[in-house]
Amino acid sequence: MELVTPSIGLVFWTSVAFICLLIILRKFAWKPILGAIHEREQSIDEALNKAELAKQEMARLTSQNQDLMQQARAERDEILKEAKTLKDSILNEAKKQAQTEGAKLIEKAKIEIENQKKAALAEVKGQVSTLSLEIAERVLRAQLDDKTKQEALVANLLKDVELN
C-alpha cells in the first residue's frame, strides 16, 4: 500500500519545514500578535470597567441631584406653605384689626351721633324754652296790658300761694 506508507523524504522535509515554521512564527508572529491582542483586551476591559464606574458615578450624581432637587422642591413647597399661612394669618389679623377698628369707629361715631343728638336736643330744648318764654312774655304782656287783668292774675296767684 504505497498510499499509506510515509516516504522518508517527505517526512524529513515536513519535519524540518514545520519546526522552522514553528520557530519563526513563534518569534515573529504569535508572540507579538497574542501579546497585542492580550494587551488590547486588557485595555478594553479596563476601559469598560472605567465606563462602568463612570456610569455608576453618573447614576450616583444623578440620584444625588434628584435628591437635591426633591429637597429643594420640598423646601420650596414648605416655604410657599409657610408664606401662605403667614399671609393668611396676616390677612386674618388685618381683617380682625380692621373689624375692631371699624367697630371702634362705629362706636365712636355712635357716641358722637349720640352726643350730637343730645347737644341738638339740648339746643332745641333751650330754643323751645326761650321761644316759649318769649311767647309767654308776649302773651303776658298782652294780657297784662290793662290793670284789672293784672290784679285778677295776682289775686289768682295769691290764691294759689295760700293754697300751698
Next chain:
Amino acid sequence: MDCNRVFVSKVKRLTIVFTLLIAFLSIKIDTFAQVDSAVVPVDSAVAASAHAVSGEHGTKAEHGEEKFEPTKVIMEHIADSHVWHLWGHTSLPLPVILYTPNGLEVFSSGNFHHGEHDYNGKYNNYRLEEDHIKVVGADGKIDEEASKSILDFSITKNVAAMFVAILVILVVFISVAGAYKKRVGKAPKGLQSLIEPIIVFVRDDIAKPNIGHKYNKFMPYLLTVFFFIWFNNLLGLVPIFPGGANVTGNIALTFVMALGTLIIVNINGNKYYWKHILLPDVPFWLWPLMVVVEVIGIISKPFALMVRLFANITAGHIIVLSLISLIFIFETLAIAPVSVAFVLFMDVLELLVAFLQAFIFTLLTALFIGMAVEEHH
C-alpha cells in the same frame, strides 16, 4: 474524558470506511485492467477488420487516443511526484536529492524526461519508475538491492507545495504581526481583522477550555498546527499551480504532525498523567493488561489524528477527481454540467472540511495536552 472516547470511536469508524475505500479502489484497478485487456483485443479486431474494409478507418484506429484510466489518473494525483505537472505536456522539473551510501546526489528531475531516460549520476545510474527513483544496474535492469540502499530526500511536488504554503503563511502572519506593531491598541484592520478572530477562536474555543490556565505555553504550537493544516488544505483545493498538491492528504505529512502532537503531549505530561498510565487504579491482576492498554492509548490518539486528516483530505481529492473523470469516462460533453455542478458542490464542502480538519486536529491536540497537564486534586 468522554469526548475523547467519542472521537476515537469516530476515527476508528472512519479508518474502517477508508480501508474499505482503498480496498475497493484496488479491486477496481484489477477490474479495469481486466476490462482493458478484454477490450483491447476487440478494438484491435475491429481495427483489423476496419483496416481490411477501408484504409481510412484503419489509420483512424491507429491514431486513436490512449485509453483513459481514471484510477491511474487519480492515484497519480493523490500520490507524490518528482515533477510538478502544470498543464498539457508542460511540467516543472523539481530537484532530486538522493542519499546514497557513497554520498549525496543532487540533480534535476528534468533529466529523466518523464521517465523516458535514465540519468547517469556520480555514483549510480538512476531510472524513474512509477515516480520512484531506482538504481539501474550494469545490465540495464533495475537493481532492487541498490535501490533500497538509497534514500530519497527529493524536493517532490508535495514538499514544494508545502514550501509554497509555508511562504504564504509567513507572509500573511508576519505582515499581520507588523500591523499589530504599527497600530498598537487600535481596532484591527484589513487582513489583520480577518486573521484575528481565527486566532482568538483558537485561543478561546480550542486552547482555553481544553488545556485550562496553562494554555499560554501551547498557543504557538496550536496556532502553527492550525494554520499550517488549514493553509495546506486550502492550497490543495486550488486546481492550478502552485496549489492542487495533495499535501495534507499525504500520510507522511500527517505522520509528522501527529508525531509532533505525540511528543508535545508526552513531554508535558505531569506525574498524574504518568501515574494514570503506569500505575492505573485497578486490581493488581489487571495491572499488566491495563498498562498495555494505556500505552497503546498513547500511540492510538496521535495515530487517529494522522489517519483522520490523511483520509479526509485524500477522500475529498479522490471524489473531486472522480467527478471530473466522469466526463472522460463517458467521453461526452453532456455529462460536463453535471460533473461541474457536483465538483462545485464538493469544492464548497471541501472548503468546510479544510477548516474542520484543521480545527479537529488542533482541538484534539489541545484536548490531549489538557489531559496530560491536568492537575488532580
